[in-house]
Amino acid sequence: MSFAKAFHGRLFASGSVTRSKPVHKMDMPSFKWPKAEFPAYQYPLEDNETANKAEDARCLAIVENLFKTWHCPIAGVIIEPIQSEGGDNHASAEFFQGLRDITLKYGAKLLIDEVQTGCGATGLLWEHERYNITPPPDLVTFSKKMQSAGYFFHDPEFIPNFPYRQFNTWCGDAKNIILAGAICQEAHDNNLIASIKATGDYLYPELEKIQAKHPKTFLRLRGKGKACFIAFDMPSPEFRAKFLSTMRANGVNIGGCADVGVRLRPTLAFEKKHAKILVDTIEKTLTSLEA
Amino acid sequence: MSFAKAFHGRLFASGSVTRSKPVHKMDMPSFKWPKAEFPAYQYPLEDNETANKAEDARCLAIVENLFKTWHCPIAGVIIEPIQSEGGDNHASAEFFQGLRDITLKYGAKLLIDEVQTGCGATGLLWEHERYNITPPPDLVTFSKKMQSAGYFFHDPEFIPNFPYRQFNTWCGDAKNIILAGAICQEAHDNNLIASIKATGDYLYPELEKIQAKHPKTFLRLRGKGKACFIAFDMPSPEFRAKFLSTMRANGVNIGGCADVGVRLRPTLAFEKKHAKILVDTIEKTLTSLEA
Missing domain, CATH: 3.40.640.10 (Type I PLP-dependent aspartate aminotransferase-like (Major domain))
Incomplete structure (x- = not known):
């Protein structure tokens, strides 16, 4: 099932x-x-x-x-x-x-x-x-x-x-196991899971502010407390298409999911300084699209 | 189908x-x-x-x-x-x-x-x-x-x-493509396909001699002209099991296929000198099993 x-x-x-x-x-x-x-x-x-x-x-x-x-x-x-x-x-x-x-x-x-x-x-x-x-x-x-x-x-x-x-x-594919081991070691040594959690704890309230400011275009914010595994919806597939392409033109590569969703899937190395760029670019993009 | x-x-x-x-x-x-x-x-x-x-x-x-x-x-x-x-x-x-x-x-x-x-x-x-x-x-x-x-x-x-x-x-998995490229380069630089063909051209007639000498235990030799992609049959699954384990005890790792088949699957680097060891070991093994 x-x-x-x-x-x-x-x-x-x-x-x-x-x-x-x-x-x-x-x-x-x-x-x-x-x-x-x-x-x-x-x-x-x-x-x-x-x-x-x-x-x-x-x-x-x-x-x-x-x-x-x-x-x-x-x-x-x-x-x-x-x-x-x-x-x-x-x-x-x-x-x-x-x-x-x-x-x-x-x-x-x-x-x-x-x-x-x-x-x-x-x-x-x-x-x-x-x-x-x-x-x-x-x-x-x-x-x-x-x-x-x-x-x-x-x-x-x-x-x-x-x-x-x-x-x-x-x-058993030795070279992939070696790569997976190195990834785990890197995440462990740099506390990357705690780090992405902290980034999310900073980012989510910032996105809540955007949602409050743009209640017609930034909808159903979700993923609270789940690090940066965050998503929100747009009012229509057409609006989302414009949003995604404008975000890219503004320097942020961001993807959609399903018909109207926008999802964040940063790497574990995504930090507060990167999250600030994301928030500023979403704000700028929504403002320009609503104009 | x-x-x-x-x-x-x-x-x-x-x-x-x-x-x-x-x-x-x-x-x-x-x-x-x-x-x-x-x-x-x-x-x-x-x-x-x-x-x-x-x-x-x-x-x-x-x-x-x-x-x-x-x-x-x-x-x-x-x-x-x-x-x-x-x-x-x-x-x-x-x-x-x-x-x-x-x-x-x-x-x-x-x-x-x-x-x-x-x-x-x-x-x-x-x-x-x-x-x-x-x-x-x-x-x-x-x-x-x-x-x-x-x-x-x-x-x-x-x-x-x-x-x-x-x-x-x-x-697209870059690391596997790099490995595949290196394998092709190695085979090309060392003429390994011509080499394995030559090894087979030496080996097959030697195995025909074994078949002539052991007509009751070494059957249906096949793969002539196909390099070392050669196989033969044993008279029964039980005999084959003994043959494979005795071959291993005699120093040659060799595998079966289907019920009574024995197949050769050497690497491309398998040469005449290795084939001689194989032939001698098959001869020795069959002789001991028939005794």
């Missing part, structure tokens, strides 16, 4: 659980696997607690209903801690624990895809740690930030019970 | 066209795609021309029948120039051209998997070149020998017609 708007990759299995854009799946054979719904919250969170709790309950009911009605047992559930390609959609600890409880009830495995969120980007080594999922997920995937096209760690019970069930000549 | 005994990998798409061992596919979801038969020749080839021609015709008829009767159009055919995991099974130029003609007749693409055969191992840069397939295959895959988990080259018409149809953050 995966979730609407999820992105887990483009191969035939990962593509079968990817639900973000039609272009990702065009002409691709696909397994018919169940699709649930990921919570869509109203922001700011503190003003919308009741509505967002109801949204959690609605989405969990869809998950459980799929388990009850699918034509065969569902082996596992794969989910991003924060849906990224799908629009930087966040969910609560209650939602993740509820999901975990349903997987336990129906004997399914819980797979967490940390390709975008993992390796420190949200101020934690793994974003799923924030939600105290109990017991922890059965399998966690990560990738590019550790210089590989695919890593994972998992519960010991996943160790294959026969030789050659999981094997190829390419298992 | 793929062929019985084929091995193309273990992911969900490549696994769906892999047909070698049950352990490779155990508990793996799989697409139901058509399976044809790869020729099974009698050896030595020069004494079995009529039977082997009939085998080509039988296998091509199965291919064409699948095209005619499959419930939907078949998009492509994937095949190894020499089936490797499946037992070092060779096929003729006539078979490959016949297969090419059928793909053209039914508008399907021809994909050649050169993961084992490519990059010089058979004395040609690409083994499929030996068969003068006309027009050439539409897509060729290769991999480990060029230090990557997956490369391919293809007809220009395969270039995606929309942005993002084929894309990920990991496209």
Whole structure:
């Protein structure tokens, strides 16, 4: 089972659980696997607690209903801690624990895809740690930030019970392990996870000020307390396209996600001094586009 | 479409066209795609021309029948120039051209998997070149020998017609390209493809002598003229297990394929002096096992 708007990759299995854009799946054979719904919250969170709790309950009911009605047992559930390609959609600890409880009830495995969120980007080594999922997920995937096209760690019970069930000549790629090790060492020696967390703690209130000043063009700011894993929405795809290209013309390379989202994905070395440039450039760009 | 005994990998798409061992596919979801038969020749080839021609015709008829009767159009055919995991099974130029003609007749693409055969191992840069397939295959895959988990080259018409149809953050991996370039340079500077061809031209007649001397235990020698991409069969899986372990005890690491095959897969740096050690060790091992 995966979730609407999820992105887990483009191969035939990962593509079968990817639900973000039609272009990702065009002409691709696909397994018919169940699709649930990921919570869509109203922001700011503190003003919308009741509505967002109801949204959690609605989405969990869809998950459980799929388990009850699918034509065969569902082996596992794969989910991003924060849906990224799908629009930087966040969910609560209650939602993740509820999901975990349903997987336990129906004997399914819980797979967490940390390709975008993992390796420190949200101020934690793994974003799923924030939600105290109990017991922890059965399998966690990560990738590019550790210089590989695919890593994972998992519960010991996943160790294959026969030789050659999981094997190829390419298992273990020393040069990528060396690179991943060097990346971890650099992050450790320079306290980069604490640093990106501090940058985010500075940046988020600055973006809240922009949201207060530009309430018609800078919407649904989200990612508070999650380092610089921050996103906001624009009023339309057309406005976003202009915003992104003007930001670039003004010297800041920044990307979109889903239809109207703008997401920040700086490296761990992104500091307060860089965040100031970002804030000033967003302010300048919005002011010029509103003029 | 793929062929019985084929091995193309273990992911969900490549696994769906892999047909070698049950352990490779155990508990793996799989697409139901058509399976044809790869020729099974009698050896030595020069004494079995009529039977082997009939085998080509039988296998091509199965291919064409699948095209005619499959419930939907078949998009492509994937095949190894020499089936490797499946037992070092060779096929003729006539078979490959016949297969090419059928793909053209039914508008399907021809994909050649050169993961084992490519990059010089058979004395040609690409083994499929030996068969003068006309027009050439539409897509060729290769991999480990060029230090990557997956490369391919293809007809220009395969270039995606929309942005993002084929894309990920990991496209292009500079360090692997550098390694692949260094491997090619080394092979080029040292004439390694000509060298491995010369080693095979020395080795094959030596193995024919062994076959003549051990007609009950050393069977179906094959791979003549294909450098050191040579294999032979043993009389039973049990005998082969003993042979492989005794060879290792005698200092030569050598591997099996399929049920009773033994295959040679030396590096391009394998020379006559190494081949002599191999021949002497096979002779010594067979003599001891027959005693």
